[in-house]
Amino acid sequence: MKIAVIDADPIVRDFVVGTLMYSVNRDVLPFENGLDAWMYFEDEGVPDIIVADVNLEDLTGTELLDKVKGFKRDTVVIFYSDLPEKEAMVKEAGADAFLAKPFGVSELFNLVQRFVVEDRSSN
Amino acid sequence: MEDCVMIRLGAEPSKMREIELDDVFMSRLQLLIIMSKAYLSGFPLGSHRIKSILENANHVKLEAVGLEEDLEWFAKDVAFNDTLGFDSAFYQRVKLLSVMAEAIAKGHDLENHKKEALEKNLNALCESITFNKQVSDMQFLKVA
Numbered sequence: 001m002k003i004a005v006i007d008a009d010p011i012v013r014d015f016v017v018g019t020l021m022y023s024v025n026r027d028v029l030p031f032e033n034g035l036d037a038w039m040y041f042e043d044e045g046v047p048d049i050i051v052a053d054v055n056l057e058d059l060t061g062t063e064l065l066d067k068v069k070g071f072k073r074d075t076v077v078i079f080y081s082d083l084p085e086k087e088a089m090v091k092e093a094g095a096d097a098f099l100a101k102p103f104g105v106s107e108l109f110n111l112v113q114r115f116v117v118e119d120r121s122s123n
Numbered sequence: 124m125e126d127c128v129m130i131r132l133g134a135e136p137s138k139m140r141e142i143e144l145d146d147v148f149m150s151r152l153q154l155l156i157i158m159s160k161a162y163l164s165g166f167p168l169g170s171h172r173i174k175s176i177l178e179n180a181n182h183v184k185l186e187a188v189g190l191e192e193d194l195e196w197f198a199k200d201v202a203f204n205d206t207l208g209f210d211s212a213f214y215q216r217v218k219l220l221s222v223m224a225e226a227i228a229k230g231h232d233l234e235n236h237k238k239e240a241l242e243k244n245l246n247a248l249c250e251s252i253t254f255n256k257q258v259s260d261m262q263f264l265k266v267a
Binding site: 011012014015018019021022023024025026027080081082083084087090091095096097098099100101102103104105106107109110111112113114116117 | 129130131132133134135136139140141142143146147149150151153154157158170171172174175176178179182256261262263264266
């Protein structure tokens with residue numbers, strides 16, 4: 001199980017990485033922008049779960065989503081944003097989940113329960 | 124376009140906003156409480172959980188020190204509450220929790236009286252922030 005978190009804001013990114021790392025007891029890969037993340041995925045493989053801010057630099061969230069789903073269709077892509085209008089946009093683009101800011105520990109634990117525990121038991 | 128069901132979590136559309144430093148502090152404190160409760164419940168640790176506890180405890184401790192200093196600067200009265208609604212005693216409890224969580228992560232086995240002190244501290248903090256998450260609800264923490 002490989003998980004990546006992409007966000008230019010280190011305060012939010014580190015919190016999300018730490019919470020997910022504790023939940024699954026696995027390493028979680030942090031990235032500052034979409035392009036760095038995609039270059040890493042091309043070399044090392046696309047993760048099973050990607051959690052990202054919609055507003056990414058260099059490569060936007062939906063551009064990254066297109067690339068990821070085109071490469072590995074079953075990768076779970078979860079976006080978060082503070083802008084309500086982004087919800088419909090990422091839904092249309094095919095995201096698996098949308099986290100509306102501000103969110104906290106409970107929401108991240110719910111994602112782990114849904115996309116790690118339940119998906120693993122259904123496979 | 125394929126028909127996909129997207130899960131939605133978090134704030135209602137009318138309440139959406141950026142995550143502020145205070146939000147992160149409160150979320151990290153809640154996470155530290157869950158980490159400590161999981162330890163008291165005998166849930167297993169693993170190398171990444173240990174790393175996560177140490178990092179989180181350090182973040183919370185540094186932030187609590189800063190917030191307490193702000194509080195002391197604004198008021199000499201120890202009963203004064205800051206913009207988050209907390210007094211100096213609350214931040215003392217937060218710092219104590221951080222130190223205890225670090226000890227747990229470093230492999231120090233807490234004796235019974237220290238476990239009781241940890242539980243008492245957790246209860247007081249949960250009361251202050253009206254947080255009552257039960258670790259028994261989080262089945263995935265039972266697996267390392």
